[in-house]
Amino acid sequence: MTEIKTIIFDLGAVLIDWNPHYLYETIFEQEAERHHFFQTVCTSDWNEEQDGGRSLHEATELLVTQFPHYETAIRAFYGRYPEMLRGPIAGTVDILRELKESGNYGLYALTNWSAETFPVAQEQFDFLTWFDGIVVSGIEKDRKPFATFYHKLLRRYALNPAECLFIDDNLRNVKAAEELGIRSIHFTEPAALRSQLIQYDVLPE
Known part of the structure; x- marks a missing residue:
């Protein structure tokens, strides 16, 4: 060999x-809420598009348009990013x-x-x-x-x-x-x- x-x-x-849950434990008290958010809003597929080069601004605004009632939580994903590390x-x-x-x-x-x-x-x-x-x-x-x-x-x-x-x-x-x-x-x-x-x-x- x-x-x-x-x-x-x-x-x-x-x-x-690195784990987004470190941040979102401070945003959603219930684990079920966090699970729903990551399964339907800030999904792993969505995050991988940024890994592939999509801008954070474009990615954030896309979700805010789709899920306006989650705007604060969506903007936290990159706005409070260091809290995930x-x-x-x-x-x-x-x-x-x-x-x-x-x-x-x-x-x-x-x-x-x-x-x-x-x-x-x-x-x-x-x-x-x-x-x-x-x-x-x-x-x-x-x-x-x-x-x-x-x-x-x-x-x-x-x-x-x-x-x-x-x-x-x-x-x-x-x-x-x-x-x-x-x-x-x-x-x-x-x-x-x-x-x-x-x-x-x-x-x-």
């Missing part, structure tokens, strides 16, 4: 604790630090993130400077799980997919990477990730 030379990380829910996922950041300090691997990030909100994360999380390169979907106007987005990273940094290991919390994105010949780990929590990296001989036991 080809030696792993490059580790590619997803960011949200792998290294950064709770902090780093410490165990994964520790792993990233170990990989960086080892000097054995190229380290890259491939993230679905709006170009307009990504600077908020860059300002808050110093470890984003540890990467040799970060490809942001909102900037590229492309996103996971589309093969074209993975290819942007591979071409830009002259990476061989057979030498890469990809880590993402979204199984859909993991399967897409595997279809391109990239070994992948479905992230669930830091301890499991560490065990899997040991199995790949990326980290020492």
